[in-house]
Amino acid sequence: MAPTLDLVVNGTRHTIAADPPRTLLTVLRDELDLTGTKYGCGEGQCGACTVMIDGVAARSCQTGAAAVAGRRITTIEGLQHNGRLHPLQEAFLEAGAMQCGYCTPGMIVSGAALLAKNSNPSEEEIVSALQGNLCRCGTYPRILAAIRLAASKMKRSAA
Amino acid sequence: MSYEPERYELMAAPAYDFSFGRRGFFKTLGGGIVVVSFLAKSQAQESGGGRARFGRSLPQQIAAWLHIDAQGAVTVYTGKVEVGQNARTSLTQAAAEELGAPAGAIELVMGDTARTPFDMGTFGSMTTPQMVPQIRRAAAAAREILGPGAWETLDFANADKKLASGVTTSGHPKPTSEWKVLGTSVSKVHGREIVTGSHRYTSDIKLPGMLYGRVLRPERFDAKLVAAETSAAQAMPGVTVVRDGDFTGVAAPTPHQAQLALAAIQARWTAPETQWSSKTLFSELKRTAEAGRERGAGSIEKGLAEAERKHQATYTIAYIAHAPLEPRAAVAEWNGDRLTVWTGTQRPFGVQSELAQAFHLPESNIRVMVPDTGAAYGGKHTGEAAIEAARLAKAAGKPVKIVWTREEEFTWAYFRPAGVIEVRSGVSNGRIVAWEFHNYNAGASGLNTMYDIPNKREEFHPTQYPLRQGSYRGLAATANHFARESHMDELAALSQSEPLEFRLRNLKDERFRAVLQAAADRFGWGKRKAGAGVGYGIAGGFEKGSYVATCAEVHCESGQAPRIVRVVEAFECGAILNPDMLKNQVEGAVVQGLGGALFEAVEFENGRILDARFSKYRVPRFRDLPKIEVVLLNRRDLAPAGAGETPIMTLAPAAANAIYSATGERIRSMPLSRRAADGSTVSGAAAV
Structure with missing residues (x-):
């Protein structure tokens, strides 16, 4: 029997062929139909393919699927809980932080990973965390505003 | 493997398209009201002349149509596409406003050659000035047919009865003063799908049995394939190889197999020698220039002879890339000799024509659909990926998806034209008396000065050029405004005038004055003294019906690239349709403009692009972000103009002027920081 590996994506276990070696990005998009994670450059320079591995933002185009077998993978599709948007997804809508929307999933996943470990990031911490994410439409000011908004929403709901 | 005629062989496009009978079209819609909005004759000519989508039984100038079913569901059909400029939202608002219906009751079908009226394409900032009024007229006509109160009572019983009469022309849109939906910040249609990752772009489409395609690219521009050994690729299971004229490509069941098959092809190329490179670019553009067509007023010779002070300078503009985050993508599926293609393009009907020519088919056999595009x-504007996917799908007998790699997008798409601009001028008593402006290759749009000058000559000169070049957001106007507004500052200095005051003194257009003043007021222009590496610059302009002015604060530290730290941009495009989305567009244009202003340049040599990756081609990132303030002037007395392009034009000259105010150094090349880095793109200036 051909070797397989198990990927745990958004809480669901998927068994996929281990060979040939391939990126997590192509497995998510072309095999598991999780197309919210985007291809933008294939060299880890644009952040459109960002997912979380055990809660930490990672470039799925630079990540071998085998390397993350068994670990907790979260994609943009996994940020909602019981049909309720993640506070950062809500904040992106509220701040109108998108134009074409193609970079948006990667931006939200990067931002959500930041907020998970730092609930009150400074401007510099946000910029550092998102420096590797490109938005060619230039919505950076709104994305910064959305992350600040989400941080304050999360603080309020935690209080 | 199959051999067919050259795929780009030109065939005349059919003059008419009888694919969709009127009767058949209405039948597919079911019951309800259909309202068709016709283009005014003059507009039809501007947009390339409508074509008959219904055969000869109807006039050809159809702009949009709208259908309301018996339950009150509204569908608006337009050939425009959504590429992030938020046309889907503003056009939805236009329909909602006139119908008196909630925006949520309206669905827009955009960019589908089988279902939407012919449209030249989504470019030139035309959607707002042309399509918004068309949809408003159609929706107003529908409201008049339904009668008052239809949406309050949800009584659409009349709808079925009216279908018999079928087609109405033009309703009476509400005056601006009665707007309730237009003019408000309705949030983005499909926003929730975007933030949850469920919004499907072309590159996300997957059809049953679909293969993944890759195309063999020449190793250099203009290279010809001498030989290609494809047997190893063909021997791979499930792989289809196509070699057809200059086209060689593969299709395979997985992206990985397609990559292996492509890599297994051994190709030999031959390419002509070329003198062109990014180093020789500007001298070659000048060397190959043709005479321009003269435009002007007065006598430039007389103006220069009489001027107190004279000046001349040369400005250069580098090639830059669009680099949309979603590269070109297409999915193609054949059914006999009928072809269906999904692709991200600004010109669905143009791509339909390209496909018809490439495959020697009538356009009626081809349907192009444009999902909202990254x-x-x-x-x-073009359909390369669509043609490639269709060629492979034809050979494979299965649907094929092509998504260009980033490197392909950086290399085989097209670029914003590079250019050289030469300006000669004269001033007397703080007034410009002579203005001579020659643009080589950068393009003619925005060529003419907005200032009031008695003697002027302004010419665009076509040249030979080394790279495939085409449209770009505000392309030529950005180059022309860079040269013009930089030169205005140089003239202000020459006549010992304050830059803003010098501009205001030399203009008559009150809308132009208003944006300059608005930007200056918000910025606090003239309140702080430049120097010690901190400088302030201003620039303004007009293009495609709208006015813009930008003030910039720039910090220059020796040995480092200049940094734009604060930008105030004032913008006026007539009556505002959606204030928050307009602000979003203006902010986005400033951010995207940072790249062309400061650091973007396509480097090439020997028929190759040298910086075809995001790791080499620098685009604006979070850390480049200045503080941006947008001032919107709402002129409800004026018809709305488009806003996607003009706001990008004036950042570069404002920054160049700010660098001069900080350091006394005048940089006359876009991008501005390239000179600081390698010193190689200095352009000349001299008093004469």
Whole structure:
């Protein structure tokens, strides 16, 4: 029997062929139909393919699927809980932080990973965390505003 | 493997398209009201002349149509596409406003050659001035047919009865003063799908049995394939190889197999020698220039002879890339000799024509659909990926998807034209008396000065050029404004005038004055003294019906690239349709403009692009972000103009002027920081 590996994506276990070696990005998009994670450059320079591995933002185009077998993978599709948007997804809508929307999933996943470990990031911490994410439409000011908004929403709901 | 005629062989496009009988069309819609909005004759000519989508039984100038079913569901059909500029939302608002219906009751079908009226394409900032009024007229006509109160009572019983009469022309849109939906910040249609990752772009489409395609690219521009050994690729299971004229490509069941098959092809190329490179670019553009067509007023010779002070300077503009985050993508599926293609393009009907020519088919056999696209910025007027996917799908007998790699997008798409601009001028008593402006290759749009000058000559000169070049957000106007507004500052200095005051003294257009003043007021222009590496610059302009002015604060530290730290941009495009989305567009244009202003340049040599990756081609990132303030002037007395392009024009000259105010150094090349880095693109200036 051909070797397989198990990927745990958004809480669901998927068994996929281990060979040939391939990126997590192509497995998510072309095999598991999780197309919210985007291809933008294939060299880890644009952040459109960002997912979380055990809660930490990672470039799925630079990540071998085998390397993350068994670990907790979260994609943009996994940020909602019981049909309720993640506070950062809500904040992106509220701040109108998108134009074409193609970079948006990667931006939200990067931002959500930041907020998970730092609930009150400074401007510099946000910029550092998102420096590797490109938005060619230039919505950076709104994305910064959305992350600040989400941080304050999360603080309020935690209080 | 199959051999067919050259795929780009030209065939005349059919003059008419009888694919969709009127009767058949209405039948597919079911019951309800259909309202068709016709283009005014003059507009039809501007947009290339409508074509008959219904055969000869109807006039050809159809702009949009609208259908309301018996339950009150509204569908608006337009050939425009959504590429991030938020046309889907503003056009939805236009329909909702006139119908008196909630925006949520309206669905827009955009960019589908089988279902939407012919449209030249989504470019030139035309959607707002042309399509918004068309949809408003159609929706107003529908409201008049339904009678008052239809949406309050949800009584659409009349709808079925009215279908018999079928087609209405033009309703009476509400005056601006009665707007309730237009003019408000309705949030983005499909926003929830975007933030949850469920919004499907072309590159996300997957059809049953679909293969993944890759195309063999020449190793250099203009290279010819001498030989290709494809047997190893063909021997791979499930792989289809196509070699057809200059086209060689593969299709395979997985992206990985397609990559292996492509890599297994051994190709030999031959390419002509070329003198062109990014180093020789500007001298070659000048060397190959043709005479321009003269435009002007007065006598430039007389103006220069009489001027107190004279000046001349040369400005250069580098090639830059659009680099939309979603590269070109297409999915193609054949059914006999009928072809269906999904692709991200600004010109669905143009791509339909390209496919018809490439495959020697009538356009009626081809349907092109444009899912909302991961941006374009003028860079997706063409259908390369669609033709490639269709060619492979034809050979494979299965649907094929092509998604260009980033490197392909950086290399085989097209670029914003590079250019050289020469300006000669004269001033007397703080007034410009002579203005001579020659643009080589950068393009003619925005060529003419907005200032009031008695003697002027302004010419665009076509040249030979080394790279495939085409549209870009505000392309030529950005180059022309860079040269013009930089030179205005130089003249202000020459006549010992304050830059803003010098501009205001030399203009008559009150709308132009208003944006300059608005930007200056918000910025606090003239309140702080430049120097010690901190400088302030201003620039303004007009293009495609709208006015813009930008003030910039720039910090220059020796040995480092200049940094734009604060930008105030004032913008006026007539009556505002959606204030928050307009602000979003203006902010986005400033951010995207940072790249062309400061650091973007396509480097090439020997028929190759040298910086075809995001790791080499620098685009604006979070850390480059200045503080941006947008001032919107709402002129409800004026018809709305488009806003996607003009706001990008004036950042570069404002920054160049700010650098001069900080350091006394005048940089006359875009991008501005390239000179600081390698010193190689200095352009000349001299008093005469």
